[in-house]
Amino acid sequence: MNQDIADILNEMADILEMQGVQWKPNAYKKAARELESLETDFREIYNKDGISGLKNLPGIGEHIANKIEEYIKTGKIKAYEKLKKSIPNGVGELLRIPSLGPKKVWQLVKKAKIHSLKDLKKAIKQGKIKNLKGFGEKSQSEISKGVSMIEAGSGKNPIYRVLPLALEIKKNIEKVKGVKKVEIAGSLRRMKEVVGDIDILVTSDYPEKVMDVFTKMDGVSRILAKGSTKSAVMFSSIQADVRVLKPEVFGAALQYFTGSKEHNVAVRKIAIKKGYKLSEYGLFERTGKLIAAKDEEIIYKRLGMSYVPPQLRELSGELEAAMKNKIPKLVELNEINGDLHMHTKASDGMHSIAEMAKAAKEKKYEYIAITDHSKSEHIANGLDEKRLSKHLEEIAKTKVSGLKIFRGSEVDILKNGDLDYDNKTLKQLDIVIASIHSGFKSSKEAMTKRICSALQNPYVKILAHPTGRVVLRRNPYEVNLDKVFAAAKERGIALEINCPRLDLRDIYVKKAVESGCKLVINTDSHSTDQLNLMQYGVGIAQRGWAQSKNIINTLPLKQFEKWLK
DNA sequence: GCCGTTTTCGGCCCGACTGTTTTCAGTCG
Numbered sequence: 293m294n295q296d297i298a299d300i301l302n303e304m305a306d307i308l309e310m311q312g313v314q315w316k317p318n319a320y321k322k323a324a325r326e327l328e329s330l331e332t333d334f335r336e337i338y339n340k341d342g343i344s345g346l347k348n349l350p351g352i353g354e355h356i357a358n359k360i361e362e363y364i365k366t367g368k369i370k371a372y373e374k375l376k377k378s379i380p381n382g383v384g385e386l387l388r389i390p391s392l393g394p395k396k397v398w399q400l401v402k403k404a405k406i407h408s409l410k411d412l413k414k415a416i417k418q419g420k421i422k423n424l425k426g427f428g429e430k431s432q433s434e435i436s437k438g439v440s441m442i443e444a445g446s447g448k449n450p451i452y453r454v455l456p457l458a459l460e461i462k463k464n465i466e467k468v469k470g471v472k473k474v475e476i477a478g479s480l481r482r483m484k485e486v487v488g489d490i491d492i493l494v495t496s497d498y499p500e501k502v503m504d505v506f507t508k509m510d511g512v513s514r515i516l517a518k519g520s521t522k523s524a525v526m527f528s529s530i531q532a533d534v535r536v537l538k539p540e541v542f543g544a545a546l547q548y549f550t551g552s553k554e555h556n557v558a559v560r561k562i563a564i565k566k567g568y569k570l571s572e573y574g575l576f577e578r579t580g581k582l583i584a585a586k587d588e589e590i591i592y593k594r595l596g597m598s599y600v601p602p603q604l605r606e607l608s609g610e611l612e613a614a615m616k617n618k619i620p621k622l623v624e625l626n627e628i629n630g631d632l633h634m635h636t637k638a639s640d641g642m643h644s645i646a647e648m649a650k651a652a653k654e655k656k657y658e659y660i661a662i663t664d665h666s667k668s669e670h671i672a673n674g675l676d677e678k679r680l681s682k683h684l685e686e687i688a689k690t691k692v693s694g695l696k697i698f699r700g701s702e703v704d705i706l707k708n709g710d711l712d713y714d715n716k717t718l719k720q721l722d723i724v725i726a727s728i729h730s731g732f733k734s735s736k737e738a739m740t741k742r743i744c745s746a747l748q749n750p751y752v753k754i755l756a757h758p759t760g761r762v763v764l765r766r767n768p769y770e771v772n773l774d775k776v777f778a779a780a781k782e783r784g785i786a787l788e789i790n791c792p793r794l795d796l797r798d799i800y801v802k803k804a805v806e807s808g809c810k811l812v813i814n815t816d817s818h819s820t821d822q823l824n825l826m827q828y829g830v831g832i833a834q835r836g837w838a839q840s841k842n843i844i845n846t847l848p849l850k851q852f853e854k855w856l857k
Numbered sequence: 858g859c860c861g862t863t864t865t866c867g868g869c870c871c872g873a874c875t876g877t878t879t880t881c882a883g884t885c886g
Contacts, residue, residue: 315868316858316859319858320858351859352858353860356858392884393883395884426876426877428877430875431875431876434875478886551886553886557870560871561870570870572886573872
């Protein structure tokens with residue numbers, strides 16, 4: 293796994309930085325980032341092109357390439373082992389504490405013999421930290437708070453918990469007198485599936501009023517800071533920051549606070565190359581003359597590229613594309629015309645067919661598919677042929693005006709690659725979703741073969757969670773994506789982007805799009821409220837560069853029915 | 858340690874904030 297080697301390089305960077313080594317840490321971090329974002333396994337590159345293949349990767353030169361080769365050949369890197377020995381064992385965890393960076397950690401190690409979180413807690417209790425040179429009363433209490441935070445495990449939150457809160461804050465601020473613009477920034481604007489905190493940017497004639505309303509909102513558990521233009525509060529475990537800005541710098545600030553950090557660093561480098569300087573206050577000439585700040589779009593334009601949608605700002609090829617004017621228009625939530633994966637009380641859902649249909653109608657969908665589990669899925673009360681037959685009649689009887697309800701099933705892919713119903717049964721269905729729910733422990737090759745074999749069935753229309761590394765709670769499995777994509781493409785089967793689970797990494801969707809596969813954004817809803825998960829699926833699709841033409845359920849009903857045939 | 862239409866040597870993103878200083882280093886976003 294690329295992550296393994298990236299972790300090692302990152303750790304080497306941390307240790308070097310602690311010891312005050314200049315520049316080298318940056319090089320290691322950059323190399324680690326490159327490996328993390330790599331689509332192909334580094335071993336594959338090495339097997340194909342040897343050490344020069346590694347050296348061709350940006351940020352990886354002779355020395356790091358040699359170390360990677362050493363790792364491939366021996367499973368170890370001598371320089372890394374040596375570095376690890378130069379610091380005590382538990383120091384790594386100290387680096388995760390907010391307000392403690394490599395330099396301060398190293399001070400603690402050297403001057404106070406603090407080698408672990410445990411040592412640190414003891415030293416805080418004894419009041420030793422504040423007496424160290426470079427530390428003081430305040431630092432000690434900050435560190436103490438940081439330790440509690442780490443121990444509480446707080447940090448990152450899933451987007452489906454954070455976005456509703458952010459929208460609520462936005463709504464509240466929009467109502468304040470004098471407010472002109474309110475935008476959500478940060479990783480939330482990029483629609484990352486896991487986000488740190490909420491960042492909201494505002495322009496207003498009366499900043500103080502905004503701060504008052506924000507800090508007094510329902511659900512605020514603690515006010516971390518309240519100033520005239522910037523405040524931070526906690527909503528239980530979620531931190532939210534609001535900044536009021538001058539309208540003339542709003543675009544530059546929005547660009548800056550949206551990130552990602554990697555994207556911003558790269559954009560700034562481009563600015564420098566063009567003889568400019570970019571900060572959150574705008575794009576400037578070397579002379580200090582302001583060129584652009586009001587609008588994000590203009591900043592990108594002045595840097596010689598097209599606008600980069602927030603969801604793509606991960607430094608994964610978006611800048612190259614923007615410079616060539618090749619950024620696609622991404623799929624939008626309002627383009628989704630149907631949800632094709634829904635469960636009802638018949639298997640493991642909570643609501644009836646009619647209730648699900650009504651909720652879908654409220655979403656203004658043109659069509660849905662009811663897709664309960666098949667017979668082998670005993671835990672989920674899967675339907676045998678007899679119950680299925682009755683269930684299909686029920687679906688046919690359910691009428692909601694203006695909504696087409698397809699009769700479907702989420703059919704298990706059995707261990708041998710066969711489907712859970714025979715073809716005679718499958719023939720009665722409008723839509724068959726094939727998916728794996730058991731036997732996760734097979735090898736990558738076996739899983740791939742099993743899925744590809746199921747895809748040969750003429751009735752399969754959709755493959756559920758095709759990502760290869762799906763964490764179905766405790767059941768990760770791996771497949772050869774290229775083979776699965778090829779099989780799906782050949783048979784015109786749509787690959788599902790499964791929304792309720794945070795298991796899709798951007799790369800899978802991007803790869804599927806690039807391979808020419810059709811995708812479908814379904815919610816796998818087990819209750820009416822889960823239909824709201826569609827927006828997160830759209831977010832995942834957007835981050836994977838998907839356009840509406842890639843997504844099968846953006847088709848209007850008539851065209852969708854054609855695709856079904 | 859990496860990299861190069863300003864460089865094979867000398868750079869490496871920028872600015873605010875904080876706490877500790879007595880002019881600045883470290884951390885953060």
